[in-house]
Amino acid sequence: MHERRVVVVGYDGIELVDVASVTSCLDMANRLGATPAYTCRFATLSGGAARCDSGLELPSQIALRDVLRPVHTLVVSGGLGHAAAAADRDLLAQVQRLARGASRVASVCTGASVLAAAGLLDGRRATTHWNYAAEVAAAYPAVRFDPAPIFVRDDRVWTSGGVTSALDLTLAFVEADHGAELARWVAMGMVTYLQRPGNQAQMSMFVRARRPEHAVVRRVLDHVTANPDTDLSTVRLATVAGVSERHLTRLLVTHAGQTPARLVRQVRLEAAATALVTTDQAVSAIAKATGFRSGETLRQAFSAWFGISPTQYRTVHRRRAEKS
Structure with missing residues (x-):
């Protein structure tokens, strides 16, 4: 194979960054010597321009029906127009046709709704923009959506979170196709400081734009955030909330998107991450202050959640602070 043919699918209401992150990253890989090289084409159903969320128009290079040769990678972009796109039967038919012969099928952000509507995510684990x-x-109960990771790979189907996570997704494509060294050089060329692993969380609960509307959920979240080093078992949290353990679990899954145990784990890890950057405390001391049994327990949990060790995280983020 002399090329890896990539088609990026757009529609009215796409997010321009979703498209550009993919195409620019693969172009950088070509300039740095990717062999076989990537050839990218931006396609719409009609072959006409797609209006982006920002109001800009992005000309199409080809109509989807005119893509006749098999593609290596099919990527569906996200954006505010995702629901209308997912309801367009002609668009879905073309996505299904191209997906059948593709080595890799992917979505960026809310483009996952198009893949889901096409039946390409049924029975699979997937992600999309946390919001x-x-x-x-x-809308698609046959899909196991997980809002936390930056991207998810389920066999040949890849899905990613919002906007700039498209860059992380595409760097992962480059690594899978050409190895970690080229992916590292591409990341450097794109001036992205660190290639984030897929299981890194999309959004810290400490910077979410909206707090949960349900009063009981807010009470539990406030208690967990204020007391990470105390007993935060489901039994204890149910007592704090004044509800049964089963009802508490149902409330947290519905309104916070996660179980009590996962909520506690996230709060403790984010508290530890904050302490790593803002204090000089030893990892063992931070572990004790944030509810972990030992420094080793924190290291294992931290690496699983953020994709790097506590020490690496501290080094990376302090360097960023020094450069800013």
Whole structure:
């Protein structure tokens, strides 16, 4: 094979960054010597321009029906127009046709709703932008949506979170196709400081734009955040909330998108991450202050959640702070 043919699918209401992150990253891989090289084409159903969320128009290079040769990678972009795109039967038919012969099928952000509507995510684990995850998951119950990771790979089907996570997704493509060394050089060329692993969380609960509307969920979240080093078992949290353990679990899954145990784990790890960057405390001391049994327990949990060790995290983020 002399090329890896990539088709990026657009429609009215796409997010321009979703498209550009993919195409620019693969172009950088070509310039740095990817062999076989990537050839990217931006396609719409009609072959006409796609209007982006920002109001800009992005000309199409080809109509989807005119893509006749098999493609290596099919990527469906996300954007505010995702619901209308997912309801367009002609668009779905073309996506299904191209997906059948593709080595890799992917979506960026809410483009996952198009793949889901096409039946390409049925029975699979997938992700999408954290802000739309509940909406998309409710519309497509046959898909196991997880709003936390930056991207998810399920066999040949890849899905990613919102906007700039498209860059992480595409770097992962380059690594899978050409190895970690080229992916590292591409990341450097794109001036992205660190290639984030897929299981890194999309959004810290400490910077979410909206707090949960349900009063009981807010009470539990406030208690966990204020007391990470105390007993935060489901039994204890149910007592704090004044509800049964089963009802508490149901409330947290519905309104916070996760079980009590996962919520506690996330709060403790984010508290530890904050302490790593803002203090000089030893990892063992931070572990004790954030509810972990030992420094080793924290290291294992931290690496699983963020994709790097506590020491690496501290080094990376302090360097960023020094450069800013």
